[in-house]
Amino acid sequence: MGEVLKSSTFSSSPSDKMKWCLRVNPKGLDDESKDYLSLYLLLVSCPKSEVRAKFKFSLLNAKREETKAMESQRAYRFVQGKDWGFKKFIRRDFLLDETNGLLPDDKLTLFCEVSVVQDSVNISGHTNTNTLKVPECRLAEDLGNLWENTRFTDCSFFVRGQEFKAHKSVLAARSPVFNAMFEHEMEESKKNRVEINDVDPEVFKEMMRFIYTGKAPNLDKMADNLLAAADKYALERLKVMCEEALCSNLSVENVADTLVLADLHSAEQLKAQAIDFINSQATDIMETSGWKSMIQSHPHLVAEAFRALASAQCPQFGIPRKRLKQS
Template identity: 45%
Template sequence: MSSEDQGYYTKSVCQRICYTWTLKLNAITDLRSKHVSRHFPDYMESIAQFYLEAVWEGDYTYGNINISLRTVCKSDCTNKTKYVNINILNHEKKKSELLKLSDDWKMNMGSIAKYTPNGYFPNTLTIICEIFVISPVDKIMPIEVPKCKLFEDLAALFDTKKNSDVTIVTRDQHEIPAHKAILTARSDVFAAMFKHPMEENRRNSVTINDFDHDVLTEMLRFIYTGEAPNLADMVENLLAAAEKYGLDRLKAMCLKYLSDTLSIETAAITLKLADLYNVKDLQLNSVQFIRNHAASVANTANWQNLITTDKYLILNAFCEPTILLQLNDGSKNET
């Protein structure tokens, strides 16, 4: 438990004390006498010790049983006692009253509860007292934990090329310095390459003839930071790079972008990519979109090119049993 205060906070200990006191009252004279409980709690580790007083206030026909909570020792425990619950049980009437102590209560203000018999004097009263004593322990200066800068640090490492130990040579003969440890941690393909005594590992140089500088730079940026800010500009090539180097999240990011941006112009290309990488959900989305916009898609150059180069792909996609079943189920649900 703590509370902030001008740059530091106070660490406190909260002690819960419970005590049950049973009053046996044989006559009204017993009510008019002062009744005092034993001291509680018994154990020495307690922050404070208390006792209860019960006194009748009033005449012989009407009055209150005034219940007070007192401390045994003269200490500052009155300032530490924050909450007191009093539960009074009248066994004859099965009545229970729960009272909460106000925050500004002090021990010397006397009673904390009153019980009014209303003309019926009980033989037995059970008073259940629950006290919460809060004691400050230390004032502690907070320790500031800086924000994690892993993303920024790895991005800076990629941009500055500091302490790089391997060079990536692109198809267009650009060189990109990198770090074997980062590539190994993020790609099983690179990890296997640097584990075995391959030529790339010996020369600390990896030639990648499949992709140009901009695509490999974006792929490496993803490896270092988990982000690909230029994905939209090179999604097809980046998808191929992600597939080759086992970057599943980057691949999923590319596929999601293709699905989210399906259009008249891109439908044919997206269908081809879905088939190439065997992504059934994207293939289903593409076929559904093409069926819904058949006339418009058929007039695009991408569709005409697909008919020329991959007519079997179109045949298989639109006749594939699983896709047809899902398309038919979707049509039934719409109607």
Template identity: 40%
Template sequence: MSNLNYTTRTEGQTKINTIIWTVPNFVNLLENKSTREFRTEKPKDPGADPIYSRFHLKMQFLGRDNDIIEIYYLSPIPVFLKSILTVCLKRFEERSIVIKEYHTVQANKWQYLATLFKRDITGFDGRDIFLLNDGSLRLKFQFIVTNDIKVDYSNVPEAQLSNDFENLLNNGLFSDITMKSAEGNEYKVHKAVLASRSVVLKAHFEHNTTECHTNIVESPLESEVLTEVLTFIYSDKAPRVDDMPEKLLAAADFYELSRLKSLCEEALHKKLTVENAIETLQLADLHSAKILKQLTLEFIKDGQAKLITKTEGWAKVKSVELIKTIYNYIMTDDVEADIK
């Protein structure tokens, strides 16, 4: 049984919600390998407790020995918020784990917040690092919700760096290498920019490679996709990510562009439906999109599993490992629900 302490205060158009979640005997919880998830408890009468009208929390235990603890939160309504997670230590000390700046949160969707590691809960020499004297783990969540999302920067010139670099791509000025698409379309680009953004492209120029001698990089990407990848590399923007998230996810994985990969995962998550859930899960598995895979599994187990087994995507599944992953994820959740 965990303990929640909830406070809220209002400053102008901003509401600061603070939740302190204390989990007693946390090491014992970690050692119980049958435990794969731990959530804040809902009251029998949700209307009787204002805590549960706002945020709900959970821990997801991963790894054979519960070595990884992922922290999630859920809001019953769409909000624009900033989230802060802090670990309360001994002697009234605190350690900030993560700060996520303002962003829009969907209603009734689990939102990933942070990852803790078992080795940080209890050190290798037996010292409890993140635990209190009584062996409990205490986490402080701050959800800063605001309706005032317009900030006046009228006296500050608009940032031009990304636009300037995008112009450098478009006009090819001072380019020192040519990149070719799968169809043979050429792009005048710059080694320094490519190498600074992608370790895969950097490898083309570090050794005695063909690219070093010819100053030509052959890309397997189609022109439509390569144009978007280069736009992202130069400007950090992905204007068409919602139009072709599947292709851009594959490209981001190929060139190891982690931020573009995250943007694609978010775009695919927004498009997630019963009909495309299996295809999305396969795509996430193929390109090691961990967050998208987790969110898709969460979607499937959240009352959608029976509907999904009737889709065309399910009928075409040939991977036994994928079916086992879905089955184990759902069955583990059901077992825990029975225990609770």
């Protein structure tokens, strides 16, 4: 926006071929910074292909003291003609206010300190490893994309009529059940086709997402059914994740059903937490339809709950409960 000013070039010494200058936009760089003075450090010339440098800008007041300093938080990559700086270095009205003493004799004095990272890149192209940044691991994302794009798949699952393509090697590595299925001369291994009728397609899809990525973003919506699937295919980590989600959602109305689920799928940590919850609110829970149904269908669980309640009232006969933990 508007006028652009440049300082004379400067360097660390007369023999230094690395030349710099300051670029000033008195009325800012764009609409966002129109009320500010923008200030940039420009690499005018350099014998190397690039250089990395930190910089610090400040103003000198009437007493020749540095004030309003701003500095880069890291070393920036400069090539010839490239600049870095701050488009909102200082508000123009603050700068022009005489009481602030930043324009003695109507002159603006800028102070710039440049710190070059030595040997960042030499002219032959060798790079100092200290300046490299290792990218984050994208294994989960890449495997997730591999599955979603169905590239190089070698088996198909038909879940209540819906087809899901997958990779035998990934499934075998993640699940001992799938490993046994594909390792032995089972019908599924020969035809590369697996029929599944006891899992909902959405639950199966979430389980497959976990197998490929280690994540289950929709777990809270289907923790009970996903727990059953995780148990069936021996996905222990997913199973405990489901247990944890169900524990955090225990209520007077659902605890009896949750206890039955935990018992059915050998979810011992969830079972212990459900029994503890029953002990804490036994009077209300015993009035629910879930509890009354459990008395008829799973009387052994009622007996376990009462034994735990008795142990809680007589601690000398009880066994301390373990806290829920993921393996």
